[in-house]
Amino acid sequence: MGALDWSRLTGLRLRARAVADGLVLGAHASRRRGGGVEFSGHRAYVPGDDLRLIDRRVMARHDRPFVRELETDTDRALWLVVDASASMGFRGERSRVTKLEYASVVAAALARVATATGDAVGLTVLGSPASITRPARGAVGFARVTATLEAARAAGDLSRDLAALDRALFPVAERARAGSVVVLLSDLVDVHEALMRRFLALATRRRVALAVRVLDREEASFPFSDPLRLVAVEGDYAVETNPDAVRAGYLAAIAETRERWQRGLVDRGGRFVDAATDGDPVEIVRAVLAAAAGGRSS
């Protein structure tokens, strides 16, 4: 994270800009240049339209010029799916932000990058209650996303609430156009087992699904030594354990989760990115953008 002190930054927009401004828009701009072009309809020619887009066959049939309306990459929205369940409110003893705060910064930064390049940005927040922000471009889109993220609070138990999961993801599946990029930011902890299937189902129609797992450093490394009684945030679960004895097993379980998600995503052209709340969000945003670029190019 470098010298950036997230706790002293007041607004998410400022933080998002700080992150996004570190990334030149060229990364996304390249997507404009090389992006594919899809036919989306005809409309009457207005002065100033590119003459190359005039459809001569239609002009001959209707005796007036029509231009082909094309859908470019910039028309494909960035959908952010942010987990705001109770477990995302966890902050380790040595951490300065919760996982939700960290995920929000990354999400806002991604929104900043997207809107800066003219893409629409939509947001759905997994949690209780779920909230959905329709895709919008420009400053409006960025403002909506950041406002929603700032209002999000870590609450709710997603481990058993399949309906909440569907309420949040169904609009994305319905509205995300082909070629859209869907980015899930979650700790993937205590989530319903159907989340992976539901999320991977979004990786169709040339949509790119990316998952960013956000973990606290304590969750990532399990640095405890004394005997502990660990209590889960979601669900009524507690375990007494000897950290030294079970550390390897826990880390193996963490790795297994990553492996499972990564395998599922890669099979569908997606990518998996691991993030820790003490890490530099710039790198995460860059990794997501790179992953998105890879997904589109694949």
Next chain:
Amino acid sequence: MSFGAGLGLLVALGVALPLVAHLLRRRRTETRVFPPARLVPTATPAARSRAHLEDRALLAVRALGVLALAVLGAAPFVTCSRLALDRPGGSAIALVIVIDDSMSMRASAGGEPRFARARRSAVELVESLRDGDVVGVVAAGAPARMLVAPSPSRDVAARALAAMTPSDRATDLDAALTLAGTLARGAQQPERRVVLLSDLADGSDKPLDAPAGVSTWTPDASLAAALPDCAVVRALRRGRDVRARVACGRAEHAGERRVEVVGPSGVLGFVTLRRERAQDVEIVMSDAAPAGAQLTARLTGSDAIPDDDAAPVMTESGALSVSVVLGPSTGASERRVSVVEEALGALDETLALRPSFSVPEAPEALAPHAVVVLDDPPGLPPEARAALRGYVERGGVAVALLGSRAGSAILGNTLEPFVEGAVRWTTSAPKGSDEASLAGLGATAAGLLELAPKGRVLLDERATADATVLARWADGRPLVFTRRLGRGRVLVTTLGASLDESDLALRPAFLEILGRALSEGRARKGNLRSLVGARWEIAPSARVVGPSGPLPASDDGVLVPLRAGLYAVRAGDELEARVAEIDEREVDLSPRPAPPRASHQAAGATTSRVELSPYVAWALLALLALEAAVRLLTRSPAPRASAAP
């Protein structure tokens, strides 16, 4: 238990320290919020495992350690009831332990059988001996026996004591003390002591005499207590009548008790006892009494020794039968009582004497007789020899008084199985017998020194090759000898009973010779009842089942019954029932007065006061080792991890 420094026990208050230390050391498990808790495998925390063990094993070990320290600091002593020998001068001791194994020791003393208590005391005494001491063991059950001669080996004495078993013998305290005194006095140690472990009950009321020259000690006065006891000594059946002999320690012990005859179908008859110490009672059985069933006569009620309250009912046998084959002392035509018959009658007037003038030619004809006496037989024809040999080999006793007629046997007649080889009569006989050879006949043999025969029988040397010579002539030739033959025994004199040839029949030694034959006959087959501890001659291969079950086989054909009751002796196809009876004097459990000063501690023994500190210190060391072992075992516990939920 007493303590040399009682304040040391205050250290025991420190028993709370391990608990406090444990509680201070033990921390509560920290609870943390951890979202991915479900991915964390469960495992018993090491600290909890240690705490668990400390809660149990280590805490207990430490608490015991503190208590041991407290006891150690208090210098504990215990006064033991173990017997030990006092050594005022510190010198070595010759100890002879007289332990009573008679029937009266079956009674209880202090909640345990007297014999077990006495044996335990004897073992304690043996264990208290030191190097340089010697110890011997004498059994006081009749007859008094030396079990272990005084020896420095405590193991030998301990093994002998361990091998002792309680018996139904009578008690012979006087002989046992005399024997013990003799053994003790023969030792080289300056201190000589006899320890008498007995109930002092042998039916006599005379004070016991301590052996001269040795200290005598009766350490356990609780053994000697007058307890009520009655016993069925014997029970004999004749037809429907059973005659039982009942003895009690005191006349009042017989009160309200009765004797019952019990068969397979139950009580067949009974009679109430009179208030007498010893009495013969007759019980008339009901008509339902089975003819061949084994019956038991038993006393109702209870007393100190239940084992002697019943006795098997035996069929009353006739008098001891003795066959006398007459010789020249009685003419066949002028029948008069021979000197041999007179001598036998003098020995036992109840004998059934069966005189004859020839030896039957069938062994079965001799079988009813316990003893067959041949008075100067003129040789024996082959049939008679075979009958006699068969009779003796089956357990009979035959006596041959060889005189002048024996030396003039007709052709074809020999004196087998008594002697082999030639038998000659000579008129030249030395006067008297060899004094040194007379020990085998006892004190009465002294008269043989003056024996003045008119002749004697000379035998081949091989005739006495396997025989025991009981008396010899002055020239060394055998005068009286005996030899085992099969299960029986033959006894031969080289001088006849005829008064015309010698005065042998007039001398007490002649009665001794015939008395020995009668004793042998009784032991073998004549009388099937004898006292416990008497010696029975049986076939070496005989199988014996006693009151307590089968007995081990006897290699030498000798059986000493130690329990009263019925014994089934089976040799080949022959089954013989014998009964060992208790001595009715043994029923009297009143103790005799102990020897003077025998109960005083100055007699040489004391109880011990033992300091326990070394033992406590060892226990403390053991506890420390145990704690170390527990710590080693729990140092690196391997927690068992379960699958993640």
